[in-house]
Amino acid sequence: xxxxxxxxxxxxxxxxxxxxxxxxxxxxxxxxxxxxxxxxxxxxxxxxxxxxxxxxxxxxxxxxxxxxxxxxxxxxxxxxxxxxxxxxxxxxxxxxxxxxxxxxxxxxxxxxxxxxxxxxxxxxxxxxxxxxxxxxxxxxxxxxxxxxxxxxxxxxxxxxxxxxxxxxxxxxxxxxxxxxxxxxxxxxxxxxxxxxxxxxxxxxxxxxxxxxxxxxxxxxxxxxxxxxxxxxxxxxxxx
Amino acid sequence: xxxxxxxxxxxxxxxxxxxxxxxxxxxxxxxxxxxxxxxxxxxxxxxxxxxxxxxxxxxxxxxxxxxxxxxxxxxxxxxxxxxxxxxxxxxxxxxxxxxxxxxxxxxxxxxxxxxxxxxxxxxxxxxxxxxxxxxxxxxxxxxxxxxxxxxxxxxxxxxxxxxxxxxxxxxxxxxxxxxxxxxxxxxxxxxxxxxxxxxxxxxxxxxxxxxxxxxxxxxxxxxxxxxxxxxxxxxxxxxxxxxxxxxxxxxxx
Numbered sequence: 198x199x200x201x202x203x204x205x206x207x208x209x210x211x212x213x214x215x216x217x218x219x220x221x222x223x224x225x226x227x228x229x230x231x232x233x234x235x236x237x238x239x240x241x242x243x244x245x246x247x248x249x250x251x252x253x254x255x256x257x258x259x260x261x262x263x264x265x266x267x268x269x270x271x272x273x274x275x276x277x278x279x280x281x282x283x284x285x286x287x288x289x290x291x292x293x294x295x296x297x298x299x300x301x302x303x304x305x306x307x308x309x310x311x312x313x314x315x316x317x318x319x320x321x322x323x324x325x326x327x328x329x330x331x332x333x334x335x336x337x338x339x340x341x342x343x344x345x346x347x348x349x350x351x352x353x354x355x356x357x358x359x360x361x362x363x364x365x366x367x368x369x370x371x372x373x374x375x376x377x378x379x380x381x382x383x384x385x386x387x388x389x390x391x392x393x394x395x396x397x398x399x400x401x402x403x404x405x406x407x408x409x410x411x412x413x414x415x416x417x418x419x420x421x422x423x424x425x426x427x428x429x430x431x432x433x434x435x436x
Numbered sequence: 437x438x439x440x441x442x443x444x445x446x447x448x449x450x451x452x453x454x455x456x457x458x459x460x461x462x463x464x465x466x467x468x469x470x471x472x473x474x475x476x477x478x479x480x481x482x483x484x485x486x487x488x489x490x491x492x493x494x495x496x497x498x499x500x501x502x503x504x505x506x507x508x509x510x511x512x513x514x515x516x517x518x519x520x521x522x523x524x525x526x527x528x529x530x531x532x533x534x535x536x537x538x539x540x541x542x543x544x545x546x547x548x549x550x551x552x553x554x555x556x557x558x559x560x561x562x563x564x565x566x567x568x569x570x571x572x573x574x575x576x577x578x579x580x581x582x583x584x585x586x587x588x589x590x591x592x593x594x595x596x597x598x599x600x601x602x603x604x605x606x607x608x609x610x611x612x613x614x615x616x617x618x619x620x621x622x623x624x625x626x627x628x629x630x631x632x633x634x635x636x637x638x639x640x641x642x643x644x645x646x647x648x649x650x651x652x653x654x655x656x657x658x659x660x661x662x663x664x665x666x667x668x669x670x671x672x673x674x675x676x677x678x679x680x681x682x683x684x685x686x687x688x689x
Contacts, residue, residue, distance in 0.1 A: 269590075282637045
């Protein structure tokens with residue numbers, strides 16, 4: 198398999214909702230095997246970018262995936278109430294009835310104890326899982342049909358601070374084991390430095406693009422988040 | 437066939453169908469949609485009575501117009517379906533009350549299954565069976581899109597089509613159920629069995645099965661009690677559902 202081929206090429210991508218520009222003039226490529234991070238403030242259009250890459254929203258410019266590429270998407274938000282009557286087993290079976298595949302996928306995401314899987318995961322209501330367990334289950338679900346690419350919106354949303362590293366380590370491990378290409382949206386620049394080999398900074402326009410150590414320079418961070426602050430700044434957006 | 441037996445079969449079958457479809461409506465937080473939609477049937481029912489057409493067709497036609505209207509408006513405007521249904525519901529109910537001939541108003545509002553004929557079996561049974569089969573076939577995207585619309589779309593599933601088919605089936609079961617409970621109470625027959633089943637189910641297959649089962653049970657027991665005590669069946673069917681719901685609370689998981 199060619200290691201360096203572009204799996205995704207984006208040219209002059211733009212998205213407008215009701216005449217309001219959400220994304221403007223984005224051009225970048227993602228190579229096979231990349232761990233590609235997308236960062237930017239709230240409302241920067243990161244999720245919209247994912248939706249455009251998936252062909253779910255109308256856009257200008259071109260989004261070209263390598264032919265026959267299989268993509269899995271893990272959205273940031275799921276509406277699963279605690280009393281939603283669906284077990285993890287049933288959720289997995291929406292994709293495959295093959296128990297071996299389900300077990301293999303759960304093993305891949307680090308849920309390995311047979312007893313635990315049977316009693317506390319598979320036959321558990323999906324709404325009863327903790328944030329970390331739920332995220333693992335979603336990752337297992339995403340890899341069930343052997344995708345080439347995973348689009349991951351905020352992998353650590355709703356996860357305890359200690360659990361973030363674990364999820365990113367897991368993503369990294371899967372990328373290595375399964376020759377996956379990973380695109381993820383994140384707020385956490387530390388995680389981007391540590392795990393991504395390419396980063397795209399977004400605030401409607403493309404602010405920076407390249408390897409994290411080069412691309413995320415002070416000028417880019419300032420343009421991205423404003424002011425001198427490197428952590429949280431309140432940002433006003435046109436609605 | 438015995439008229440009473442016909443009542444029981446039709447009432448039970450509609451209860452099963454309403455319970456099954458209702459399980460997905462409750463899952464999708466469409467409980468109020470079902471309730472309000474049933475009221476929209478009234479003007480159609482009234483016109484059918486005035487022109488001596490089978491009331492089912494009148495009710496179904498009115499529901500279809502409402503469903504297509506809601507579906508289209510929801511796509512074209514940013515109004516939520518709750519708001520839209522609220523608008524349709526009140527205006528249609530007002531129109532329906534004016535149009536319905538006075539002697540039939542009570543029956544239209546609260547149903548009267550004692551009026552069913554054996555020929556109604558040939559309409560009801562195949563329709564209920566077809567509805568259950570179709571809902572079962574689209575149960576995966578119905579459930580998934582409740583969890584995440586984007587996730588479902590990303591799998592290449594056309595949610596708009598699924599939603600439309602589902603709304604049509606809701607319209608169909610409501611139009612059928614009006615015979616049993618009338619337009620005012622039909623919403624209960626879709627919501628209550630599902631709410632009761634949700635209380636005591638961990639998984640989807642048990643939940644949908646129990647919902648259908650409770651719907652059928654409410655229909656069956658309700659009609660039997662109403663017959664035994666010479667009461668109007670519609671409200672008794674709904675009350676039976678209410679009792680099942682209360683009982684389910686005791687076993688809530």
